[in-house]
Amino acid sequence: MLFSERVFCGQLTLGEVGRRVLLAGWVDAFRDHGGLLFIHLRDRSGIVQIVFSPEIAAADVCRRAAGLRAEYCIAVRGEVKQRREGTENPHIETGSMEVLVTELEVLSESDALPFAVSDKAMVAGAPSAGTDTVAEDLRLQYRYLDIRRTSMRDNLIARHRIFQCVRDFLDSRGFVEIETPVLTMSTPEGARDYLVPSRVHPENFYALPQSPQLFKQLLMIGGMERYFQLARCFRDEDLRPNRQPEFTQLDIEASFIDEEFLYELIEELTVRMFAVGGITLPRPFARMTHAEAMDTTGSDRPDLRFGLRFVDVTSVFAQTRYSIFRQILERGGCIKGINIQGQSGQLSKNVLQNEYAKEIVPSFGAKGMTWMRVEDGKFESNIVQFFSELELEALRGKFSAADGDVLILIADPSHATVTSALGQLRLHLANRLGLIPSNSFCPVWITEFPLFEATDEGGVTSSHHPFTAPDRADFDPKNIEELLSLRSRAYDLVINGEELGGGSIRINDRDLQRRIFAALGLTEAETKEKFGFFLRAFDFGAPPHGGLALGMDRAVSMILKTPSIREVIAFPKNRGAACPLTGAPSPVKREQLAELGLLNLGSQDVLPGTAENENRIDRLSWVSRIGLSADERPGMEDVLAQADALALLAAQNAGEGEALYTVAPVANRTRPGIQEKCSPLAETGQLLSRAPAVKGRFFKVASILE
């Protein structure tokens, strides 16, 4: 058969009636009536019914057709017929026609399937079917079969459409798609890097990019002016439903622009992307400062689909008799609350006191919680008697409290604790009470982020990254107080409580950049070592520029309303960052490690006393970073047994000798009974004075060595 004649199953129309066509695809469903045989033939475009009738097809064709099974890959030739009246199938697109087969070729047979590919039950709209879902692990193991299923197929095609829409739009705005390296240097994002050892430079490593951050800025300095890339990014952190170790970012950077340029560009882009999924986003996108977001929702990625905004009632209780509040306020604390309107029916005394006050809110980090229900114009709670009439009236006013409302207050000496706990509670309540409308989308730009955050060591660190422009340049890099008050020219795009993307206007003035590094406590030398090549570029006329990155997996997942981004990625990793299909990551041959110069890394750094666990083989394999296959293990056992024997021999032959110096208490195995001594140098700390990290009398080893 000549595939050039092939037509698509899902695209047959009544216009084709009477034509002889060639179809190719997979056997989706199978109904054998003895003489008459119906098959749903599926290809990427959809499903059409093909009929094997002994009155039309040759006996040989019918015989072979009876041997077909689910997911056999076949090609058939036949005539398109309008279906007889009363035999149409309204559940499939091509349900008004069928193809009467005269020729059949089995292109490839299929084993019995690990799970059903066909969703024929769902096509028919039966409520009973489709409630069972196949375990995701199994789906990933047979992802190629999973991809034949309608939902994955549709997701991947929709993803493509969205990507295509992005490319078209950005092209129309003068953006150029440019690829940046995957084997590269560490970028300043702050997550753990994936490292790739270099064979040519033993013991040197490439880092996989956490984003193309440095390169996109270099492209601006390179005069490309408008760049974008659908870039793969890598971060070695624990996974979540919306987090994969490798993910796709729409990376954008432009020169001679300001924030408003990007707001307009990205709003238009995002609206178009969501439109591909039939979603109309409200415009213009809301804007909220970081401070306002934190004050009213306790989150820098606020979900604005519902209310439950925070109200600060600290001032109400300035003179309070209620001792818990008074003590907190005396320590400089604050009191904030939310009004859960009209939900007192769902939140009984018992639930509020025993679940929320005792369990849920403490699990969010707050010490406690105060609640009040409004019934018949009066407040009702376990502690209402401690509050004055004035305080209660002030609360009523601040919260606009009415009958059926429930007020929840959280007080704490720490402003951050109140905000964080109330923020978590806000989301918890919205979910539990079903306050989140299902088909609503609330995009918002979060602006005016703090430029720096305080570190535990009393310094500052960049909230975004060190190349983000501050809102003003006249600051003293030594004044921590002042540094913490600086805002950055960064912005995040948040939709429904999920951060879809973020970016900033970058610094293009080398002196300003230098002072930022100074503020971060980096010396000239450290800066040069880390970012030297990058900063050098700013010595040659760097244009003002800025950009943004959009998480495309998250965006597509949100547009398609999937519960996890794994549903919109063809071959995702599972929760343990492994691929159930390929088995990656996997051990490699010793020779490969040797060639990369990785065999001896860490082998001599085993701390005393740690290597004696039950399974020494696993232990040694782990410590030496050498994988042992099952058939190599018996040999290894032999080697260890010999080593044990030798050690025993050595112990027997050990003579009288001076005890060894030691910095850590150890058991003397070769000469039992002889007391160990601690080196005076260790006592004074001199011995460890040059060690990279010291804790007490021990020096710390990277946790990878345990």
Add this chain to the structure above:
RNA sequence: GGGGUCGUAGUUAAGCUGGUUAUAACGCCGGCCUGUCACGCCGGAGGGCGAGGGUUCGAGUCCCUUCGGCCCCGCCA
């Protein structure tokens, strides 16, 4: 790293307070059936309950250990 939850035929599940040969649906295999489309009818095969150990006269059900999946926190823009 901490917490939760799940792991029973190919798949999806049921199996209550431990008790005779471990259930069901779909799938699979064989047979019948010329208008079905979750086709129908008849018959059949298939698991010893993730793994290991323990308690018990007796364990899928209880305990411990361990492995794996998913979810939350930490971590991560």
